[in-house]
Amino acid sequence: MSxxxxxxxxxxxxxxxxxxxxxAGGDTDALGILYDRYASALVRYxxxxxxxxxxxxxxxxxxRVLRLAASFRSDAASARPWLYAITARVLQERSRAxxxxxxxxxxxxxxxxxxxxxxxxETRRDLERGVKAxxxxxxxxxILNEVEGFSCDEIASMLEIPVGTVWTRLHHARRxxxxxxxxxxx
Amino acid sequence: MTDCARTWMVExxxxxxxxxxxxxxxxxxxxxxxxxxxxxxxxxxWLGRTLREQSxxxxxxxxxxxxxxxxxxAQANVVGPAFALRPTVAVLAIAVCALGLGAWDLLGRTPxxxxxPLTAAxxxxxxxxxxxxxxxxxxxxxxxxxxxxxxxxxxxxRLPDGEIEDLGTVFTVRVANRKTERVDVTRGAVALxxxxxxxxxxxxxxxxxxxxxxxPELPSPIPPIVVERPASVGSSARxxxxxxxxxxxxxxxxRRGVPAPTATERAPASPASSSLEDAAYLHVLDLLxxxxxxxxxxxxxxxxxxFPSGFRRPEMEQLLEGDRKLR
Numbered sequence: 001m002s003x004x005x006x007x008x009x010x011x012x013x014x015x016x017x018x019x020x021x022x023x024a025g026g027d028t029d030a031l032g033i034l035y036d037r038y039a040s041a042l043v044r045y046x047x048x049x050x051x052x053x054x055x056x057x058x059x060x061x062x063x064r065v066l067r068l069a070a071s072f073r074s075d076a077a078s079a080r081p082w083l084y085a086i087t088a089r090v091l092q093e094r095s096r097a098x099x100x101x102x103x104x105x106x107x108x109x110x111x112x113x114x115x116x117x118x119x120x121x122e123t124r125r126d127l128e129r130g131v132k133a134x135x136x137x138x139x140x141x142x143i144l145n146e147v148e149g150f151s152c153d154e155i156a157s158m159l160e161i162p163v164g165t166v167w168t169r170l171h172h173a174r175r176x177x178x179x180x181x182x183x184x185x186x
Numbered sequence: 187m188t189d190c191a192r193t194w195m196v197e198x199x200x201x202x203x204x205x206x207x208x209x210x211x212x213x214x215x216x217x218x219x220x221x222x223x224x225x226x227x228x229x230x231x232w233l234g235r236t237l238r239e240q241s242x243x244x245x246x247x248x249x250x251x252x253x254x255x256x257x258x259x260a261q262a263n264v265v266g267p268a269f270a271l272r273p274t275v276a277v278l279a280i281a282v283c284a285l286g287l288g289a290w291d292l293l294g295r296t297p298x299x300x301x302x303p304l305t306a307a308x309x310x311x312x313x314x315x316x317x318x319x320x321x322x323x324x325x326x327x328x329x330x331x332x333x334x335x336x337x338x339x340x341x342x343x344r345l346p347d348g349e350i351e352d353l354g355t356v357f358t359v360r361v362a363n364r365k366t367e368r369v370d371v372t373r374g375a376v377a378l379x380x381x382x383x384x385x386x387x388x389x390x391x392x393x394x395x396x397x398x399x400x401x402p403e404l405p406s407p408i409p410p411i412v413v414e415r416p417a418s419v420g421s422s423a424r425x426x427x428x429x430x431x432x433x434x435x436x437x438x439x440x441r442r443g444v445p446a447p448t449a450t451e452r453a454p455a456s457p458a459s460s461s462l463e464d465a466a467y468l469h470v471l472d473l474l475x476x477x478x479x480x481x482x483x484x485x486x487x488x489x490x491x492x493f494p495s496g497f498r499r500p501e502m503e504q505l506l507e508g509d510r511k512l513r
Contacts, residue, residue, distance in 0.1 A: 028260045035256060036384070040249050047242035054242075055252050062256045066263055127233075128240055145201070146234045152201045167201055174197065174233060181229045 016079035017072070024069035035062055038083050045084065045148060048131065049091055049139050057094065061086050084148060085158030088140045095136035127180045138173040141166055190222040200230055247348050250379045254351075297334030297341050304329055304358075304462055320344055327360040329465040332374075348380030356469060357388075358462060369394045370492060372469050372485050391484040393492070463493045470502070 014022075014033070022030035039058055047054035064086055072082060131139050144150045144158070145166075152170070156163040195212045198204050204212065216223055301310045301321055308326025312319065318340035321330070325346075332341050332352045341352040346364035350357075355374030360367045369378055371388040378386045378394055386394055466489045473482035486502040493499070 028257055031260050032253065032257055035253050039253065040246065043249055044242055048237075048240075051242060055248065058249075059252060059256050059259070063259055063263065066260055127236055131237070143237070146237045152203075167203065170201060171197060174230065177233060178229065181232055 020069050020072040060090050138169045141169040142173040196226040250385050297338040300331040302329040331356045351377040367396050391488045467498050
């Protein structure tokens, strides 16, 4: 006989907007519910861009959610774009912090990009490395569009940039990754 | 690279920049076989598909462990500093805390962990990882007693398919075929995190059990074949003896004046279940010796739940009735 007390079974299924409203009121249980809904997906997203610190990124995201919950639009159907936007900002902030921390890291990144650009024979398995060699601005936009399925308009809204900037970044990201395809599909 | 003036349309179509008419134009152009544009189309399709297929490995259990850390930090942020201390008082408070923690360090912060294997092949390994004590369990049944103070190192019990975070407990774990089958908590609380299962916090007296595999439907029993012995020829044919709880088996036992054994009674007690039963009974005794009567009653109830045909059932029932003290 089991006396299991599943955490979610006794709660009504509340909308994301209702959950975020409770978080804005200081309800950390509601934060746990939002975490259960989205944390895994956000960790996967962050890991595509910054594998080693993906969990740290997501932890920062949810702590920031506490502070930003009051500004969440109550008519929004889902908190997903909002959470991804916060995650993208955290990733970009970390990238800027790394650049300020040491130029050697930037030089290494440049070397990686140069190596990637001059190795047309690399196969699709190296595409992951190529994505990480992109600038953070481009990789964030590329993953949000191609993997997470957000439209360019949604990405522009999430990142608070013009949609033309989104198109440009996508275009340049695809150009930089082109040789991975040509290497395996001559 | 681009030999065609329309190549830009391939990417533009993907990001939704083309009008309906332009999209139609592009389709016709691709159908016409423009090599540059067809290659471009294949490339953008390949890029999207490959990126989606590359799913980074992430540890589901680690994500759930992270939850506790996130909520703890969130709680601290919500509560905030209770009041602003004067600098002198703040420095003194910090100094006292530092001295206290230093003393704690001298006394030792290693939690006490006692792991008793309850089956022959059960193997437990204890290590230290990232400032926490880890007990890794393989297939088998185990009885664990963990005594830790709030500032002691965390204790984590690593299972083949997940982990149990100890929150100061006595509990039993059974693992088989690299899967956790059952967790019984007799004192304290644990947080159970298994792959594919939401995190569950089990308090004293609670049990988690893996869902059993669905029992296949058995065909209805075939009536015994009775071969009539011909008058002139001997036959060794006998009616097929019904088995199990078949009505004929019950009827057979009734004719003999003996109650038909139930499936539970007929199944021999495994050494593992006997050891678990003993451990549960001894645990009740420990609690009574320590005069922790409330927890002893809960442990007795847990015993009766888990071992309805247990050897010491009468004692447990009397304990709950409050008629008898076990020594």
